[in-house]
Amino acid sequence: MAAETFEDRKKRARNIVRRLAKEYPDAATELVYGTPFELLIATILSAQCTDVKVNEVTSTLFRDYRRPEAFAAEDLSVLEERLRPTGFFRQKAYAVKEASREIVERFGGEVPRTMEELLSLPRVARKTANVVLTQAFGIASGVVVDTHVARLSRRMGLTEEALAEKIEEDLLAILPRSRWIAAGDSMIFHGRRVCHARKPRCDICVVSDLCPKLLDT
Secondary structure, eight states: TTTTOHHHHHHHHHHHHHHHHOTTTTOOOOOOOHHHHHHHHHHHHHTTTTTHHHHHHHHHHHOOOSSSHHHHHHHHHHHHHGGGSSSHHEEEEEHHHHHHHHHHHTTTOOOOSHHHHHHSSOOOOOHHHHHIIIIISOOOOOOOOHHHHHHHHHTTTOOOOEEEEHHHHHHHSSOOOGGHHHHHHHHHHHHHSSSOOOOOOOOGGGTTTGOOOOTTO
């Protein structure tokens, strides 16, 4: 792999994503949501927490708080208790309340549809913004880089970077925009189901012949 050219890497990356997209045609976020705003909140809560646990919490949370106005008006201590099961609940409660407030005050209660505007919200980083734009609006703003995408990208030799932002830059450089959404979705599914961190199932991997198997990452 050391002699691989940039063009070779681009071709291999596109083949990887093409196969994974075919393997997981229904790949999408596993967070349960009904509106772009609910997806934004669920994604904020998903930091250092499983989607299963987030979905448990939001099943009642979204019933009681239907609009950003409701979150913005709620007492912070009440939100902290509601979000406690997701971990880091104080930080998340603050982020949810402040993001809701700004959505109400600056965007008329509607989630903005641009990366720049989403990143201007308190505690909203690029991963969260990408999830909202790609999943709720179908906007190919970038590649969602979570722990699975980061791990697979390094393991498959698509990047040598460690920071999510740098990993995304490398992926954007080697993948066409038409594949950005599928790349994130299918790699997350593959990471959860096959390419595990400790014991990857290379024996059933549909892209094993395209992977340098960097198992020391």
